[in-house]
C-alpha cells in the first residue's frame with residue numbers, strides 16, 4: 001500500500017489468547033475510501049482483527065496506526081472518538097430505547113450535549129441543539145431506510161432491522177472508518193442486496209469500510225480489495241476475483 005493513502009495500518013500484529021494464537025504477525029494496509037473485504041474460515045481471526053482495531057483488545061505485540069496516529073492500546077471510546085465505528089455479528093441495540101434514540105446515542109461522539117438529558121427533559125424543553133440532534137438522527141434513519149420505524153422500541157425490531165439499526169448508529173458517530181462484522185448474517189436475499197447497496201452508498205459518502213462476511217460472493221462484489229486469512233495469517237490479498245479463485249483460499253474454504 002502507498003503511504004499517505006492508507007487510513008489504517010496494522011504492523012506485525014500478534015494477538016494471543018493463552019495458548020491460542022489468534023493473529024500471527026498480521027500486516028494490513030487499508031486504503032482511504034476503499035471497501036476492503038476480510039474473509040477466512042471460522043476461527044481464522046477476522047473478529048479478533050476488528051477487536052484489536054477498535055480497542056476491545058490490545059494486541060500482544062505490533063502496532064495499529066489510524067489516520068497517521070498510533071492508536072495501539074487506546075480504549076474503545078478513544079478509538080471511536082478518533083473516527084472508527086463498528087457493528088457486531090450479533091446486533092447490539094438498546095432494546096428499551098426507541099429506534100431514533102438508539103441513533104441519537106450514537107451521536108454522543110460528535111456532540112458536547114448530554115444526550116441523556118435530551119431523553120429525560122422532553123417534551124418540556126428542547127434546546128436548538130437537541131432539535132438538531134433529533135433531526136440529524138432522523139436523517140441517518142432515512143439513509144438506512146428505517147425512518148418509518150423511528151418511534152418503535154429497538155427491541156421490537158426483527159433481526160435484519162436490528163442489523164441495519166446498528167449501522168445507522170455507527171454512522172451517527174460520523175466515522176472515517178467503519179468496521180462491518182457480518183452485516184448480512186441471518187438475512188434473506190433481498191435484505192442482503194439492500195445491505196450491499198447500503199455499503200456502496202456509505203462508500204460514496206467517503207467512508208472507508210472493512211467488511212467481514214461469510215458470503216464470499218457479496219464480499220467479491222462489494223469490495224475493492226480483499227484480504228484472506230487462515231489461522232491468524234494472511235494467505236492472499238488483492239483484487240476480489242483473484243483472491244476468490246486463489247488455490248489457498250479455495251482450499252481453506254473447502255476445509256470448513
Ligand code: ADP
Pocket residue numbers: 017020021022040041042043044045046047048049
Ligand atoms: P473469526 O472471526 O474468523 O471466526 P475469531 O477472531 O473469532 O475468528 O477467533 C480466532 C481465534 O481466536 C479462535 O481460535 C477463537 O477461539 C480465539 N478467540 C477469539 N476471541 C477469543 C477470546 N476472547 N478468548 C479466547 N479465545 C478467543
